[in-house]
Amino acid sequence: MTIRVAAVGDVHMDVDVLGRFRPALDRLPELADVLLLAGDLTRHGTVAEAKCVGEEFGHLAVPVIAVLGNHDHHCDEVPDLVGVLADAGIEVLEGTSTVVGTPGGRLGVAGVKGFGGGFAGRCASEFGEPETKAFVRTTCDAADRLGAALRELDCDVRVALTHYAPVADTLAGEPLEIYPFLGSYLLGQAIDSAPTALAVHGHAHAGTERGLTPGGVRVRNVAHPVIKQAYSVYHLGADPAGA
Numbered sequence: 001m002t003i004r005v006a007a008v009g010d011v012h013m014d015v016d017v018l019g020r021f022r023p024a025l026d027r028l029p030e031l032a033d034v035l036l037l038a039g040d041l042t043r044h045g046t047v048a049e050a051k052c053v054g055e056e057f058g059h060l061a062v063p064v065i066a067v068l069g070n071h072d073h074h075c076d077e078v079p080d081l082v083g084v085l086a087d088a089g090i091e092v093l094e095g096t097s098t099v100v101g102t103p104g105g106r107l108g109v110a111g112v113k114g115f116g117g118g119f120a121g122r123c124a125s126e127f128g129e130p131e132t133k134a135f136v137r138t139t140c141d142a143a144d145r146l147g148a149a150l151r152e153l154d155c156d157v158r159v160a161l162t163h164y165a166p167v168a169d170t171l172a173g174e175p176l177e178i179y180p181f182l183g184s185y186l187l188g189q190a191i192d193s194a195p196t197a198l199a200v201h202g203h204a205h206a207g208t209e210r211g212l213t214p215g216g217v218r219v220r221n222v223a224h225p226v227i228k229q230a231y232s233v234y235h236l237g238a239d240p241a242g243a
């Protein structure tokens with residue numbers, strides 16, 4: 001049996017974007033069992049922009065599951081944003097998970113925004129100034145919560161949903177100088193700590209769609225400027241062992 005996962009990130013909604021995605025979204029239930037939104041749903045994180053997200057992506061015939069991105073934090077209105085999205089039927093994950101029943105099996109989605117820090121051998125470490133330690137601890141905490149959420153899922157197929165990238169593969173095309181601000185290998189380690197079938201992220205607008213974690217988990221950068229369509233659909237096979 002197959003579970004069909006649609007995903008897009010970095011839609012950066014505001015009034016001028018309304019209508020760009022909805023025609024394709026109305027056809028989505030024929031193509032996918034769930035829609036994942038990989039953060040940067042808004043441009044500046046305002047409630048008005050979140051209402052545009054709800055109008056465009058809300059009340060679909062399939063579950064819509066999201067994480068927030070750095071842009072969604074910009075105006076410090078996260079609780080209000082999450083409330084607006086919930087009113088539109090969009091579930092926001094942050095170090096948490098949810099299970100969706102589909103004809104192909106039970107799909108578990110664990111999500112966290114994540115943070116930067118860089119990739120093995122070229123990453124920040126928890127050393128020196130308090131500001132540096134706080135930065136790295138933020139990433140460690142996000143990775144820890146993602147890993148725990150993935151491992152605790154009781155489902156047939158696991159998917160990890162983040163905004164920041166868990167591997168460098170899907171950053172190809174971005175300037176090397178900004179890799180530490182685009183993701184962290186700790187997120188990849190968290191994904192590899194459970195039998196994850198797919199990892200979906202956004203944030204890297206100039207990156208590449210396809211990558212792999214060191215443990216062999218498929219990674220997909222679904223930032224809208226990368227996939228250049230309303231959403232991509234990935235087909236996942238349910239593990240009969242229920243892993």
Ligand SMILES: [Fe+2]
Nearest residue numbers: 010040071203
């Ligand atoms: Fe973005």
Ligand SMILES: [Fe+2]
Nearest residue numbers: 040069070203
């Ligand atoms: Fe972003």
